Structure formats: C-alpha cells, structure tokens
Amino acid sequence: xxxxxxxxxxxxxxxxxxxxxxxxxxxxxxxxxxxxxxxxxxxxxxxxxxxxxxxxxxxxxxxxxxxxxxxxxxxxxxxxxxxxxxxxxxxxxxxxxxxxxxxxxxxxxxxxxxxxxxxxxxxxxxxxxxxxxxxxxxxxxxxxxxxxxxxxxxxxxxxxxxxxxxxxxxxxxxxxxxxxxxxxxxxxxxxxxxxxxxxxxxxxxxxxxxxxxxxxxxxxxxxxxxxxxxxxxxxxxxxxxxxxxxxxxxxxxxxxxxxxxxxxxxxxxxxxxxxxxxxxxxxxxxxxxxxxxxxxxxxxxxxxxxxxxxxxxxxxxxxxxxxxxxxxxxxxxxxxxxxxxxxxxxxxxxxxxxxxxxxxxxxxxxxxxxxxxxxxxxxxxxxxxxxxxxxxxxxxxxxxxxxxxxxxxxxxxxxxxxxxxxxxxxxxxxxxxxxxxxxxxxxxxxxxxxxxxxxxxxxxxxxxxxxxxxxxxxxxxxxxxxxxxxxxxxxxxxxxxxxxxxxxxxxxxxxxxxxxxxxxxxxxxxxxxxxxxxxxxxxxxxxxxxxxxxxxxxxxxxxxxxxxxxxxxxxxxxxxxxxxxxxxxxxx
Numbered sequence: 001x002x003x004x005x006x007x008x009x010x011x012x013x014x015x016x017x018x019x020x021x022x023x024x025x026x027x028x029x030x031x032x033x034x035x036x037x038x039x040x041x042x043x044x045x046x047x048x049x050x051x052x053x054x055x056x057x058x059x060x061x062x063x064x065x066x067x068x069x070x071x072x073x074x075x076x077x078x079x080x081x082x083x084x085x086x087x088x089x090x091x092x093x094x095x096x097x098x099x100x101x102x103x104x105x106x107x108x109x110x111x112x113x114x115x116x117x118x119x120x121x122x123x124x125x126x127x128x129x130x131x132x133x134x135x136x137x138x139x140x141x142x143x144x145x146x147x148x149x150x151x152x153x154x155x156x157x158x159x160x161x162x163x164x165x166x167x168x169x170x171x172x173x174x175x176x177x178x179x180x181x182x183x184x185x186x187x188x189x190x191x192x193x194x195x196x197x198x199x200x201x202x203x204x205x206x207x208x209x210x211x212x213x214x215x216x217x218x219x220x221x222x223x224x225x226x227x228x229x230x231x232x233x234x235x236x237x238x239x240x241x242x243x244x245x246x247x248x249x250x251x252x253x254x255x256x257x258x259x260x261x262x263x264x265x266x267x268x269x270x271x272x273x274x275x276x277x278x279x280x281x282x283x284x285x286x287x288x289x290x291x292x293x294x295x296x297x298x299x300x301x302x303x304x305x306x307x308x309x310x311x312x313x314x315x316x317x318x319x320x321x322x323x324x325x326x327x328x329x330x331x332x333x334x335x336x337x338x339x340x341x342x343x344x345x346x347x348x349x350x351x352x353x354x355x356x357x358x359x360x361x362x363x364x365x366x367x368x369x370x371x372x373x374x375x376x377x378x379x380x381x382x383x384x385x386x387x388x389x390x391x392x393x394x395x396x397x398x399x400x401x402x403x404x405x406x407x408x409x410x411x412x413x414x415x416x417x418x419x420x421x422x423x424x425x426x427x428x429x430x431x432x433x434x435x436x437x438x439x440x441x442x443x444x445x446x447x448x449x450x451x452x453x454x455x456x457x458x459x460x461x462x463x464x465x466x467x468x469x470x471x472x473x474x475x476x477x478x479x480x481x482x483x484x485x486x487x488x489x490x491x492x493x494x495x496x497x498x499x500x501x502x503x504x505x506x507x508x509x510x511x512x513x514x515x516x517x518x519x520x521x522x523x524x525x526x527x528x529x530x531x532x533x534x535x536x537x538x539x540x541x542x543x544x545x546x547x548x549x550x551x552x553x554x555x556x557x558x559x560x561x562x563x564x565x566x567x568x569x570x571x572x573x574x575x576x577x578x579x580x581x582x583x584x585x586x587x588x
Contacts, residue, residue, distance in 0.1 A: 010068055017061055026123025028054045033116035038162025043112050052093045055115040059090025082122050089118045142568030156181030156210040165203030182552045185214035186559035187448050189304025189418035189534020192541050196309045208294050215301030215448045260338045271296035271330045278322030299330035302448040304418025304534030312421040319401045324409055331417040337446030343369040367480045372444045375454040383411030383438050390430040398422040414438040416449035418534025425538050439531040450532030450558045452497055460494045463487025493563055511546035529554040
C-alpha cells in the first residue's frame with residue numbers, strides 16, 4: 001500500500017512538473033530574455049533575481065525528474081540532455097547569486113542570458129516532444145499550415161513592438177508591426193518603414209528570424225527538431241508532413257525533411273561567404289557579416305528585404321556583379337522548390353557514380369523537375385529579353401552594372417524575390433506590365449516562391465489547349481501522360497486567382513479612393529502582395545490603413561496558396577455519384 005501511495009505521489013509530481021512548473025519556469029526565462037533584448041539592454045535587479053531563481057528551480061526540477069524516472073533508450077537521451085542543461089544552469093545561477101549585482105560585467109550578462117536561453121531551449125524541446133499529442137488529432141494539413149503561419153505572424157508583430165526594435169525617437173504602430181511581420185513571414189518584402197534606417201539592429205535581427213521561419217515553415221522546423229531530438233516521426237506525422245512539404249513517399253519523409261533544412265542552411269552559408277567577400281565598401285567586419293548574412297537568407301527565402309535604404313540600388317553595392325550574380329543564384333535555387341533541388345542532387349550523384357564505373361540504376365529526372373526547369377529557364381530568358389527591349393531599346397532606362405545584368409536581375413527577382421537594382425518608379429510603363437506578368441506567374445511549388453507557380457501556368461494552359469483541340473485526350477509531357485484532373489485543377493486555379501485579384505483590386509480602389517494613385521500602381525502593389533514578391537512603385541508607405549490590412553490578407557493567402565486555403569475551408573462532398581442521366585449543354 002505504501003509503495004502504491006509513493007508511486008502515486010511520484011506520478012502526481014511528474015505531472016505537476018510537466019504541466020505546470022516547467023512551463024512556468026520557461027515563461028519566466030522568456031520574459032526576462034525579452035525584457036533584456038527589447039527594453040532594458042542591461043540586467044536590472046528584478047531580472048537578476050527572477051533569472052537566478054528560475055535557474056535554481058530549473059536545475060532542481062529537471063534533476064529530480066531525471067532521477068525519479070530512470071529513463072531508458074530514447075527517453076534516456078532526451079532527459080539526459082535536459083539534465084545536463086540543468087546542471088550547467090544550476091551552477092551558473094549559484095555563481096551569479098554569490099556575486100553582487102553591482103559588480104556585474106560582461107561575464108555576468110552572459111551568465112544571465114545563458115540561463116534564460118538554456119531554460120527556453122529546454123522548454124521548447126519539451127513542447128516539441130509533446131507536439132505529437134497535437135498532431136495526432138485529425139487536423140487538416142492546411143489548417144495546421146495556416147495556424148503555424150498565423151502564430152509566427154502574431155509573435156513577430158509582438159516582438160517588433162518592443163521599443164529597442166526601432167531606432168531611438170521612432171515608434172511603430174500596431175498595424176505597421178503586423179504588416180512588417182506578415183511581409184517577413186510570408187517572404188514578401190513589402191515595407192511600410194525603411195528596414196535600414198527605421199529598425200535597429202535588434203529589429204533587423206527579428207525580421208531576419210521571421211524570414212527564416214517563414215521560408216522554412218515552423219512546422220517543418222518542429223518536425224525536423226523532433227527527428228534530431230531522438231523522437232523520430234510517427235505514421236500520422238509522416239502523412240501530415242508529407243502533404244505539407246509535398247512528398248508522397250512516406251519512407252523518404254525523413255530524408256526529404258533533412259535535405260530541405262540542410263540545403264537551406266548550406267546555400268545560405270555559401271551565399272553569406274560570397275557576399276561577404278564581395279563587399280569591399282564596408283570595412284567593419286561585424287557590419288559586413290550581418291549585411292551579408294541578412295541578404296543571403298533574404299535572397300534564398302525569396303523575401304526581398306534589404307538592410308540598405310535603396311536595396312540593391314544602394315551605393316554600397318551599386319554595380320557590384322558579385323552581389324548581383326550571387327543574389328540571382330540564391331533566388332533561383334530557393335524558388336525551384338525542395339522537390340526539384342532534391343531530385344537534381346540525386347540525379348547528379350547518380351550520374352557521377354555512373355561515370356566512376358559504379359553500378360547504379362539509369363538516372364532520370366522526374367517530369368515535375370523537367371517541367372519546372374524548362375519553364376523557369378524560358379521565363380528567365382524571355383523576361384530578360386523583354387525588359388532589355390522595353391527599357392534600353394525602346395527607352396533609356398536606368399541600369400546598374402550593365403544593361404544585360406540589369407535586365408536579367410529583374411527578370412529573376414520579379415517572379416518572386418522583390419529585390420531591385422534600379423529605382424522602380426523610373427521604369428518604363430511597358431516594363432512594369434512585363435514585371436506584373438512575371439509576378440503573377442511566380443516561382444515553383446514546394447519552395448519559398450509565390451505567385452500562381454510555374455507548373456500551374458504550364459499545365460493549366462496545356463489543358464486549355466487540349467480542350468480546344470477536340471478529340472485529344474490527356475497532356476503528354478516528356479513521354480508521360482499528365483492526369484486530366486491535374487490539368488483541370490491547374491486551369492481552375494488560374495481562373496480562381498483571376499477572380500480573387502479582380503475582387504481585391506476593386507476593394508483596394510475603394511480603400512485608396514482620393515489618393516490620386518494610378519490604377520497601374522495599385523494593381524502592381526496588389527499583385528506584388530498576392531504573389532509575395534515585394535516590388536513596389538513607391539506606394540507601400542503611403543497606403544491607407546484599410547489598404548495595408550487588405551495587403552496583409554493577400555500576402556498571407558499568397559504564401560499559403562489559394563488552393564490550400566480553398567481545400568482547407570471547403571469540405572469535400574461526401575455524397576456518392578447520383579447515377580442520373582447526362583445531357584449536353586450548348587456552348588456556342
């Protein structure tokens with residue numbers, strides 16, 4: 001009886017630690033960390049006592065949990081990680097308690113921040129460990145995706161409202177904070193305030209974090225962390241994640257997930273090194289490193305944010321071929337999509353092994369990959385040629401580093417990234433029309449690009465052509481037949497996007513009535529938001545509050561995807577086929 005009572009008390013204690021004490025300690029640590037970063041920039045007395053108390057309690061609580069549970073296998077590794085953190089945190093807190101706060105130096109500030117971060121990491125990993133209880137519920141994948149992006153946007157808006165996120169003397173309104181957060185998370189790049197001069201280093205760092213989270217997706221990172229932290233993925237997790245990252249082969253979900261995260265950080269790292277080496281105009285190594293890292297992440301995630309006042313048209317990188325070529329390469333790779341990049345890497349490795357004489361199956365690229373590469377290459381070349389003609393043969397437009405690279409740069413970034421090397425307001429009206437068409441088409445599925453997507457345009461138009469050619473069935477691409485329902489879905493998505501943009505354009509005109517802005521400028525801004533591009537004809541800062549709110553909705557819908565939104569909120573018809581007779585309708 002006594003053993004049963006003791007076992008019940010231990011179980012109750014573990015439940016209290018898991019559900020109450022550990023989350024409460026984590027909240028205290030996060031509050032102290034945010035107050036230090038966003039408000040005080042120094043360790044105040046209340047932060048000192050709150051941090052050290054949280055550190056001591058955290059050390060005792062995690063140590064007791066590890067001793068009582070006596071875990072084995074994966075659970076032992078997981079709780080061992082927490083126990084190690086707890087020991088380090090407890091020791092640091094003990095040292096800080098013995099030292100007077102008035103004698104606090106850099107080592108003391110570092111100690112406080114270490115405790116806050118360690119407790120936060122422990123709480124975050126525990127939350128990831130228990131996320132299976134949430135994902136085990138029969139949530140629609142689209143609902144999970146929408147909810148995760150909404151959560152990041154709300155958190156980002158709150159973080160940007162911290163006083164130290166803006167330069168002294170400036171104040172960010174709530175609407176502008178959530179507009180900036182939405183633009184960063186949805187990797188758009190539209191800005192109502194100058195990122196370079198209005199936001200402080202802290203604010204720019206928050207924007208950078210939001211871009212990275214928005215580019216990868218918080219659920220992708222959460223599942224990846226679950227794999228890394230000894231958890232693995234359940235069958236339900238694989239099904240859910242497979243629909244989110246567009247991978248139908250359940251056995252390869254883990255590899256695809258690791259490839260997405262790994263390639264993202266590798267490409268951004270290489271890009272940062274190249275940009276750093278090509279920025280001779282800035283002598284300070286720390287500033288140079290931050291600018292390089294910010295632009296590498298912003299380019300690969302197709303975000304278009306810049307820490308220069310005039311973006312890539314700034315004098316700091318004006319005429320810099322290294323920067324322009326590197327930015328273009330990162331934008332294209334990030335916009336191809338994870339499925340294409342993974343397929344290309346596997347195909348390249350197979351070809352390499354075959355050349356070395358190893359026995360491997362004949363490598364073959366998927367039809368999706370071939371189609372994406374064909375359409376992407378065609379759009380880049382055709383777009384650059386058209387911009388070259390309209391800007392430099394029919395007019396005398398601005399250039400940066402040369403006419404050809406200026407045309408190629410805007411042909412690439414207009415489809416998704418939003419960087420510009422010349423002032424947008426000085427472009428030829430014909431060039432603006434071309435850029436709008438490229439923005440609507442956008443990048444490719446499975447990546448960070450927005451717009452209708454290259455495959456939707458290609459398959460949708462092919463399906464339309466097939467329907468007009470009466471008697472032809474199915475779409476044949478690279479010796480493969482594309483299902484007819486795929487073509488119908490693509491064409492329907494094009495029509496749906498047209499209806500959406502038309503309705504939103506009328507609403508935007510109403511909201512901007514009396515502003516004197518031309519219809520072309522308004523439509524350009526709307527397409528840029530919906531396609532998550534970020535280019536603007538200098539209109540964004542002067543938008544009305546209603547106009548900003550409408551663009552927030554368009555950026556969000558554009559990032560999630562119209563098809564995902566519709567599939568999430570429109571229930572599938574469960575009724576069986578009626579079996580009633582058919583009758584034709586005249587169309588002409």
